[in-house]
Amino acid sequence: MNPRPPSPYANPYLAGIGLGLVLLAAFVIMGRGLGASGAFSSTLSWLVNLVAPAHAQANEYMQQYLGDGSTHPLKAWLVFEVIGVATGALLSGLLAGRAHIAIEKGPRVSTAVRLLCAFAGGMLMAFGAHLARGCTSGQALTGGALLNVGSWAFMIMVFVGGYAFAWFMRWQWR
Amino acid sequence: MMTPLYKYGFFGDEFALLVAFAIGLGFGFFLERAGFGSARKLAAQFYLYDMSVFKVMFTAIVTALLGVTYLGWLGWLDLDLVYLVPTHLGPQLVGGLVLGIGFVIGGYCPGTSVAALATGRIDGWVYALGIFAGTLAYAEVYPSIKGFVNADDMGQVTLPEVLGLPWGVLVFAVIVIAVFGFWGATRIERWARSRT
Numbered sequence: 001m002n003p004r005p006p007s008p009y010a011n012p013y014l015a016g017i018g019l020g021l022v023l024l025a026a027f028v029i030m031g032r033g034l035g036a037s038g039a040f041s042s043t044l045s046w047l048v049n050l051v052a053p054a055h056a057q058a059n060e061y062m063q064q065y066l067g068d069g070s071t072h073p074l075k076a077w078l079v080f081e082v083i084g085v086a087t088g089a090l091l092s093g094l095l096a097g098r099a100h101i102a103i104e105k106g107p108r109v110s111t112a113v114r115l116l117c118a119f120a121g122g123m124l125m126a127f128g129a130h131l132a133r134g135c136t137s138g139q140a141l142t143g144g145a146l147l148n149v150g151s152w153a154f155m156i157m158v159f160v161g162g163y164a165f166a167w168f169m170r171w172q173w174r
Numbered sequence: 175m176m177t178p179l180y181k182y183g184f185f186g187d188e189f190a191l192l193v194a195f196a197i198g199l200g201f202g203f204f205l206e207r208a209g210f211g212s213a214r215k216l217a218a219q220f221y222l223y224d225m226s227v228f229k230v231m232f233t234a235i236v237t238a239l240l241g242v243t244y245l246g247w248l249g250w251l252d253l254d255l256v257y258l259v260p261t262h263l264g265p266q267l268v269g270g271l272v273l274g275i276g277f278v279i280g281g282y283c284p285g286t287s288v289a290a291l292a293t294g295r296i297d298g299w300v301y302a303l304g305i306f307a308g309t310l311a312y313a314e315v316y317p318s319i320k321g322f323v324n325a326d327d328m329g330q331v332t333l334p335e336v337l338g339l340p341w342g343v344l345v346f347a348v349i350v351i352a353v354f355g356f357w358g359a360t361r362i363e364r365w366a367r368s369r370t
Contacts, residue, residue, distance in 0.1 A: 009207065009208060009209035009215070009226075010204075010207040010208055010209075012208060012226040012229035012230045012233065013229060013230075013233050013356075015204050015207045015208035015230050015233075016208070016229060016230040016231070016232070016233025016234045016237065017233055017234070017237050018200070018203075018204040018207065019201070019204040019205070019208070019230060019233075019234035019237075020233060020234035020235065020236065020237025020238040020241070021200075021237060021238075021241070022197060022200035022201050022204060023201075023234060023237075023238040024237065024238045024241035024242065025197060025200070026197050027178065027238065027241070027242055027251070027256050028177045028178060028179070028241075028245065028251060029177070029178065029179050029180060029193055029197070030178060030179075030180045030190065030193060030194075030197070031177075031178030031180055031181040031255050031256050031257060032178075032256065032257045033256075033257070034197070034201055034285070035285075036283070036284035036285035036288060037284045037305070037309075039284075040284060040302075040305045040306060040309055041309055043306075044306050044309045044310060044313070045313075047306075048310070048313075059313050059314070059316070060316055060317055060320070061312065061313035061316040062313050075191070077190060077191065077194045078194070079194075080191045080192075080194035080195045080198065081194040081195065081197055081198035081201070082198060082285075082288055083195060083198060084194065084195040084196060084197060084198020084199040084200075084201065084202060085198040085199075085201050085202035085205070085285060085288045085289065085292075086198075086202060086288050086289075086291070086292035087195075087198070087199055087202060087292070088198060088199040088200060088201060088202025088203035088204075088205075088206070089202035089203065089205055089206040089211055089288065089289035089290075089292040089293055090202075090206075090292040090293060091199075091202075091203060092202070092203045092204075092206035092207050093206050093211060093292070093293035093294075096206075096207075098206070098211070098293060099292075099293040099294055100293075100294050101294040101296065102294060102295055102296070103295065103296045103297050104212050104213035104214050104281060104290070104295055104297050104298075105213070105214070105297065106214065114297060115296070115297060115300045117279050117280060117281075118213075118280050118281065118282075118297040118298075118300040118301040118304060119280075119300050119301065119303060119304040119307070120276075120279055120280065120304060121276045121277065121278075121279035121280015121281060121282070121301060121304060122276070122280050122282070122287065122300070122301040122302065122303065122304020122305040122307070122308060123276070123304045123305070123307050123308035123311065124272055124273070124275055124276030124279060124280070124308065125272075125273050125276030125277060125280060125282075125283060125284065125304070125305065125308065126276075126284070126304070126305040126306075126307075126308025126309045126311075126312060127269075127272055127276075127308045127311065127312050128268075128269045128270065128271070128272030128273030128274075128275075128276055129269065129273055129284060130269070130308075130309065130312045131265045131266075131268055131269030131272065131312075131319075131323060132265060132266045132268075132269025132270055132273065133259050133260070133262070133265075133266070133269075134259055135273065135283055135284045135285065136231075136273070136277075136283040136284070136285060136286075137201075137283070137284070137285040138259065139259060139266070139270075140231065141231060141234060141235065142259075143258070143259055144231075144235040144239075145234070145235045145237075145238035145239045145242065146239075146242065146253075146256060146258055146332065147239070147332045147333040147334060147341070147344055147345075147348075148258050148259060148261065148330075148331075148332060148333075149261045149263075149328065149331050149332060149333055149335075149336050150259060150260070150261030150262060150263065150266040150328070150331075151259065151266075152333060153261075153263055153266050153267055153270065154266045154267070154269060154270040154273075155270065156270070157266075157267050157268075157269075157270025157271045157273075157274060158270045158271075158273055158274040158277065159274060160270075160271060160274060161270065161271040161272065161273065161274020161275045161277070161278075162219070162220045162274040162275070162277050162278045163220055163274075164274075164275075165274070165275045165278050165279070166220035166221060166278050169217075169220075169278050169279055170221065172217075172279075172281075173214065173217045173218070173221060173281075174221060
């Protein structure tokens with residue numbers, strides 16, 4: 001038996017309105033926007049603190065996410081939000097028949113190279129996001145909707161960086 | 175009723191975590207709906223044959239921007255209480271560039287990688303591992319780049335304030351850019367698809 005074919009993706013404008021209303025709800029209910037990279041910082045700081053507490057507590061960056069130890073580092077707003085993101089995405093994926101084990105890659109690239117690129121891209125992305133105080137969600141989307149100066153500067157440079165480097169990476173996607 | 179509810183003390187920190195989960199649920203749902211759990215769909219933005227990233231992002235920005243603008247005018251939302259990430263132009267320009275390059279190499283950004291790994295994409299998992307590695311590297315070099323990261327502090331500042339223009343003019347400008355952008359993006363998609 002063949003599984004049913006995946007449904008087509010939503011119209012981008014409808015998905016955008018949905019996303020915009022979620023963002024608006026965050027502003028109205030919480031007084032803050034969406035995010036993602038901060039949850040990774042909290043989780044990493046917690047992990048390093050488990051393995052090498054002296055090292056984590058001596059590190060100025062991780063210290064910001066560990067706090068004074070009175071609350072658990074994972075008891076952070078963005079950590080709970082990102083657990084929600086995973087759950088919501090899984091729900092949508094299951095409903096659409098798109099949730100299955102797979103590797104997203106172009107036709108001309110091997111699995112090993114694709115995964116290597118994913119890892120390297122994740123590293124670079126993390127570095128950029130921490131430099132900029134936020135990623136595509138925390139900066140571009142959230143700050144974009146609040147006319148935040150730094151967010152618009154950041155967003156323009158994301159597209160500049162992506163387009164400038166796209167030619168060198170076309171073998172991976174086309 | 176005045177909002178943001180949390181800032182006006184309608185609920186505490188524990189309940190805020192439940193709100194976080196609920197907001198995330200909506201965020202993840204629409205990311206996946208849009209197709210952003212797929213690196214190929216996301217990367218297509220940079221090869222011009224599918225500009226969904228731009229369309230979804232700018233539709234979301236315009237929707238939320240119109241929302242805060244009208245709620246502010248009605249006096250129901252105190253925009254001054256909505257958190258703005260402080261502007262540091264230097265590190266944010268460099269960070270954006272680095273992130274954009276990482277995007278086209280890895281195929282995701284942090285939020286979309288979570289949508290990908292939740293729907294079973296192995297490259298999404300590996301990408302998330304990369305984020306942890308990059309965060310660790312950043313934490314280790316942070317003391318030596320701290321000066322640059324905290325340079326150019328302009329504080330919490332909006333485009334209307336910096337440009338000396340009314341808020342409404344900037345809202346209108348963003349809508350115009352979005353509408354022309356959508357029209358242009360669709361034409362570019364058609365052209366790029368006809369080439370292959």
